[in-house]
Amino acid sequence: MSANSIDTQVLDSILGKMIETVDQSKSEIFEIGEQTRNEYDWLISELGLIREKIASVIYTGDDLERRTRFARKRLAEVSHHFKDFSEEQVRQAYETAHDLQMKLSVNRQEEKQLRERRDDLERRLQNMVETIDRAENLVTQITVVLSYLNSDLRKVGAALEDAAQKQLFGMQIIEAQEEERKRLSREIHDGPAQMMANVLMRSDLIERVFRDKGTEEAINEIKSYKKMVRSALSEVRRIIYDLRPMALDDLGLVPTLRKYLSTIEEYSNGAKLSFKQIGEESRLDQKYEVSLFRLIQEAVQNAIKHAEAREVSVKVEIRPDCVNAIIKDDGKGFDPSEKKQGSYGMIGMKERVELVSGKMHVQSKPGEGTTISINVPIQS
Numbered sequence: 429m430s431a432n433s434i435d436t437q438v439l440d441s442i443l444g445k446m447i448e449t450v451d452q453s454k455s456e457i458f459e460i461g462e463q464t465r466n467e468y469d470w471l472i473s474e475l476g477l478i479r480e481k482i483a484s485v486i487y488t489g490d491d492l493e494r495r496t497r498f499a500r501k502r503l504a505e506v507s508h509h510f511k512d513f514s515e516e517q518v519r520q521a522y523e524t525a526h527d528l529q530m531k532l533s534v535n536r537q538e539e540k541q542l543r544e545r546r547d548d549l550e551r552r553l554q555n556m557v558e559t560i561d562r563a564e565n566l567v568t569q570i571t572v573v574l575s576y577l578n579s580d581l582r583k584v585g586a587a588l589e590d591a592a593q594k595q596l597f598g599m600q601i602i603e604a605q606e607e608e609r610k611r612l613s614r615e616i617h618d619g620p621a622q623m624m625a626n627v628l629m630r631s632d633l634i635e636r637v638f639r640d641k642g643t644e645e646a647i648n649e650i651k652s653y654k655k656m657v658r659s660a661l662s663e664v665r666r667i668i669y670d671l672r673p674m675a676l677d678d679l680g681l682v683p684t685l686r687k688y689l690s691t692i693e694e695y696s697n698g699a700k701l702s703f704k705q706i707g708e709e710s711r712l713d714q715k716y717e718v719s720l721f722r723l724i725q726e727a728v729q730n731a732i733k734h735a736e737a738r739e740v741s742v743k744v745e746i747r748p749d750c751v752n753a754i755i756k757d758d759g760k761g762f763d764p765s766e767k768k769q770g771s772y773g774m775i776g777m778k779e780r781v782e783l784v785s786g787k788m789h790v791q792s793k794p795g796e797g798t799t800i801s802i803n804v805p806i807q808s
Contacts, residue, residue: 700738705746736760
């Protein structure tokens with residue numbers, strides 16, 4: 429056995445142990461994150477119950493306070509005209525006032541304890557959000573390391589040429605994939621999954637409302653229930669489109685945009701979306717169709733979700749040498765020069781435009797809507 433083969437075996441053994449240790453750490457961090465998320469969901473439910481109890485205690489306290497004032501007034505009247513009332517009436521007035529005062533004191537103490545419990549739950553929830561975020565970031569980073577350890581590092585002697593560039597590019601791809609998976613997981617958890625949990629809770633509430641408040645209140649609750657279900661369906665459809673609309677491969681950019689905007693309009697709570705196609709409706713290379721669809725999709729979603737636009741218009745012009753797209757909305761608008769922490773929508777759009785050698789211009793002011801112009805040159 430040669431020295432080289434011995435060295436290789438030793439390196440492989442060390443690498444295997446590294447992978448095993450890192451993978452185990454990833455599993456443990458993931459488990460911590462899941463346990464924290466489960467406890468977070470439980471605390472959210474507990475916080476909702478505490479808030480309901482606080483509202484009930486406040487309502488009861490207000491009623492007790494009103495009755496206590498009345499009882500005190502009655503006691504004062506009896507004391508002032510002592511001779512006009514029997515001994516039993518005087519005793520009853522005193523006991524009623526004293527009893528109501530004690531109940532009011534107990535009620536105020538209960539309200540104080542419930543508020544302290546609510547504040548404590550809110551602090552714990554905030555800490556859990558930070559823990560969940562840290563755990564997700566660590567899992568993403570460890571996944572990148574594992575992917576790197578499991579791939580080119582095992583064959584380091586076979587590809588030294590352009591190693592630095594390939595390593596950087598590979599790491600970026602892996603990190604982008606993990607970020608996308610994390611984003612999708614969070615969207616499903618915070619969107620449809622959370623909405624479905626609320627649907628179950630609201631279904632129980634409808635029965636209670638019908639029993640306690642009658643048919644009219646129950647019908648109003650059912651309308652709200654239907655709105656929630658419709659919103660959940662909209663989120664599911666949006667996530668499916670985010671993954672990749674099948675029509676894009678089968679029909680091309682323009683028909684897919686028509687279908688997408690029609691679907692979004694149906695589930696966008698009254699927003700009006702219009703689409704106009706200029707020039708010849710022709711198929712483009714797949715990379716252009718995917719990039720343009722994603723760019724327009726992101727702009728429309730931003731307009732509806734963040735800018736709260738009521739009208740959004742999309743125009744697409746397909747020319748032999750380029751494609752032009754204009755997305756205009758009447759939403760809240762913003763200052764393009766102001767950089768908001770944690771907002772990566774526009775940055776992602778600019779990066780996607782640059783990948784196809786295109787240009788993007790954003791025109792917006794607070795209160796005046798937003799217009800996004802995109803130009804992508806077509807290379808034959």
